[in-house]
Amino acid sequence: MSGSGVRPGRRRSEESRQAILGAAFDLLGEVGYARLTVEGIAARAGTGKQTVYRWWPGKADVLLEAVTAYAREHIPLPETADRAADLRTFLTATFAAATPRTSDALRALMAEAQIDPAFGERFRETLLRPRREALGAVVDRAREAGLLAPHLTTDTAVDLAFGALWYRLLATGRPLDDELAELLTRTLLR
Amino acid sequence: MSGSGVRPGRRRSEESRQAILGAAFDLLGEVGYARLTVEGIAARAGTGKQTVYRWWPGKADVLLEAVTAYAREHIPLPETADRAADLRTFLTATFAAATPRTSDALRALMAEAQIDPAFGERFRETLLRPRREALGAVVDRAREAGLLAPHLTTDTAVDLAFGALWYRLLATGRPLDDELAELLTRTLLR
């Protein structure tokens, strides 16, 4: 009821929040994740370190927030009559979101997730799981139309698609292009 | 050519080398990669820090040496008449090598490769590329027998297989079991 969520005290500064997210993303591009520091982020953002630590556990979570916001905005969930095309469209949009800058961030986040298990949990819940569920929905609609390769479960199909995505991102540097999207579509649906 | 390669002074201690590789591997399991330090490794191995730095650039390279030795020993390259079975066998053996302990090491190495580009280069050359070539050889033999799915290149087939492997290792924790090996075999060959 009235005033239940109203707390006393100064409000969180949206300006600082944006400045920190932007500074983290910019610095990642400039110096790389290894030399990205909370001190550097705060200095670039023109805030105190405590303002970073008050709202995020560390530099990885700042990047995570920046990236998830980007993903939410730029990757639509297609839903047309052509369910095969939907899958191709989804993968193409996903790959297109992996610009050089966001790729750097994604690689850093996946790395940090391996190193800090607690962050790993947040990373999976905040970024990986929503993406899996989105692709899973597209795959399920394909299955309902009888288009999915018969020996594949939804989860395994998703593993194959995101596996290829992340493996190229992390290990080989081969491009995430329309050719890969087309190939995955054919492999999963056939 | 006098004394070709023979230098004066104390020889490198094989004992220390083994102690350092073992200490790194043990400590990784005990405290995790984030709290694994060169100082800790040296202390556990009963050596000085300098002895680690003299032979390896850092903690990641110590682990890399430990893991590559393991991989070389435990994953044979099958070559029988049944080329479909060869692929399944290779994948099964590869997955079997990912024990909990080696999985921890692999995840740490892939993480470090993202964070330190120079190490990333060594990691790809030392561990990833030989594995890709091994699998590529098996896939090529399958293609020669007309078994490979027609829209797949060798590289892409390898991407799909190792993509699924690494994605489960890094992101979902789903098992690297015979079911996955079977499923990949069917997906790639059909």
Place this chain on the structure above:
Amino acid sequence: MSGSGVRPGRRRSEESRQAILGAAFDLLGEVGYARLTVEGIAARAGTGKQTVYRWWPGKADVLLEAVTAYAREHIPLPETADRAADLRTFLTATFAAATPRTSDALRALMAEAQIDPAFGERFRETLLRPRREALGAVVDRAREAGLLAPHLTTDTAVDLAFGALWYRLLATGRPLDDELAELLTRTLLR
């Protein structure tokens, strides 16, 4: 002269003032001056930090106000016919005021006066000078009666008495007892 000092708006809360003085004094005893913080005082007093900073420059001035009030109340200025006894009485009363708790506060204030010159000025004006003047008056009355040791000026006599007081307080911890009062009286008057 319209309204001279009368202003609109909420009045200063006497309740908060007392709570802050009390909290500062209590916390000094509990955690010591080093870990006495304005935040802690405000929290203990149940006020906001700003309410402290609105009325005092810092934690030292809060303690100073608490101590000066105490000194004003508890150390009378004796004025009898026996001017030697007056000196002894003044010193005894002064020493008696140095309870363990007020001693802690006095030591902290003298320390802060060394570290923060601006506070030092306030400390000398507010607490030290009035005390010097009170003792100086007693000494002067003794001099008029021809009781003061001939080579002593009033200021120097005061230096000797308060010097002994503060030195024991700050440096040795030896007691401020009647024996010291008696001895100082004899030394100064002879």
Place this chain on the structure above:
Amino acid sequence: MSGSGVRPGRRRSEESRQAILGAAFDLLGEVGYARLTVEGIAARAGTGKQTVYRWWPGKADVLLEAVTAYAREHIPLPETADRAADLRTFLTATFAAATPRTSDALRALMAEAQIDPAFGERFRETLLRPRREALGAVVDRAREAGLLAPHLTTDTAVDLAFGALWYRLLATGRPLDDELAELLTRTLLR
């Protein structure tokens, strides 16, 4: 026996030690004790912070070492046939050691001793007690010659002398000159 105290490893850098002592003393004069920081000392000395913390608990102990070395060198213990003159000489030399720069350090040390009880203990043992013992020896020799005022114990005489010294240093700023030395001599000996 042999080599019992010989340890392996790099020796402590005497150069760094001197640089740190000097930097602390210089910075105290330049910015005052409140704005003297361990970080600043290390930066000025051209060392890492850890090199300060490895050998001293904090900035106060660095100053303490600088000051005690100074006192040991500059205040001789006079021992002539004229025991009254010896006392006057000792006090004069003591006062002369209180240059503006060392006075700043002494006031800071006495302040810190009030604020940090553990440092207070070290301060008393390292600086105050040796000084008390030195003056006590001079006073004792005067007493043996029947020169000491009869109602004074050695300890109390020392309290009076050092009390006047510290009180002027900390509270009034009145000079530590030959006049005070003469006056104290007369007061104590009579």
Place this chain on the structure above:
DNA sequence: CGTTAATCGAGACGGTACGTCTCGTCTTCAT
């Protein structure tokens, strides 16, 4: 009786220094 102004508790803000940790290097004595 509403307007205006000052204070209140609360708490976020930009800063700064803390004391710790680890890095990779350098120096020492012993092998």
Place this chain on the structure above:
DNA sequence: ATGAAGACGAGACGTACCGTCTCGATTAACG
């Protein structure tokens, strides 16, 4: 020359307080 030991310069960590700045809520004098 290499080994273990350990001090060194460097610099980021995450925390604690500083003193300032909003907030919405009270509380008084004034119009």
